[in-house]
Amino acid sequence: MFKSKEVKEKIIELNTVGQLFEGENKEGNLMGTYSTFTSLFNQNKSFTLNGITKRKDLGNAIFLYDTGEFYRSFNVLFYNDGFVITADDEKDGTYLAERYPNIIGLSDESIGKLREFVRPLILQEIKKSMVF
Numbered sequence: 001m002f003k004s005k006e007v008k009e010k011i012i013e014l015n016t017v018g019q020l021f022e023g024e025n026k027e028g029n030l031m032g033t034y035s036t037f038t039s040l041f042n043q044n045k046s047f048t049l050n051g052i053t054k055r056k057d058l059g060n061a062i063f064l065y066d067t068g069e070f071y072r073s074f075n076v077l078f079y080n081d082g083f084v085i086t087a088d089d090e091k092d093g094t095y096l097a098e099r100y101p102n103i104i105g106l107s108d109e110s111i112g113k114l115r116e117f118v119r120p121l122i123l124q125e126i127k128k129s130m131v132f
Contacts, residue, residue, distance in 0.1 A: 017052075
C-alpha cells in the first residue's frame with residue numbers, strides 16, 4: 001500500500017510542486033531570490049507547472065525549474081522502514097544540491113500532508129483485512 005504508484009507520485013508532488021516550485025527547501029526555508037542577471041536573462045520566459053505560471057523576476061523566490069528535467073528526475077525508493085527520495089540534480093556540470101542545500105526531501109509540513117494523504121489508504125487496507 002505505501003509502496004503504491006499513488007503514494008510515490010504524492011511524495012514527488014509534495015517535494016517538487018509543494019516545496020521547490022514555491023521556493024522552499026526541505027527545512028521550509030526560502031532558497032533565495034532571483035538576481036538581476038537571471039531576471040534579465042529570463043525576461044521573456046514564463047514557467048508553468050500544474051497550471052501555475054511563474055516568472056524569474058528580480059526578487060521572486062528561486063524555484064529551480066527551467067526545462068522540467070530536474071523535477072522529472074525525482075524518484076522514490078521504498079524500504080521496510082520508510083522511503084528515500086532521489087533526483088538527478090546535475091545541471092551543466094554542477095550540482096543544484098551543492099548550491100541550494102536540502103532541496104531533496106520533505107519538509108515537516110509536507111510530511112503532515114503525506115500523513116493525511118495515506119490515512120484513508122491505511123483505513124481502507126485495515127477494512128479489507130478485517131474478517132467478521
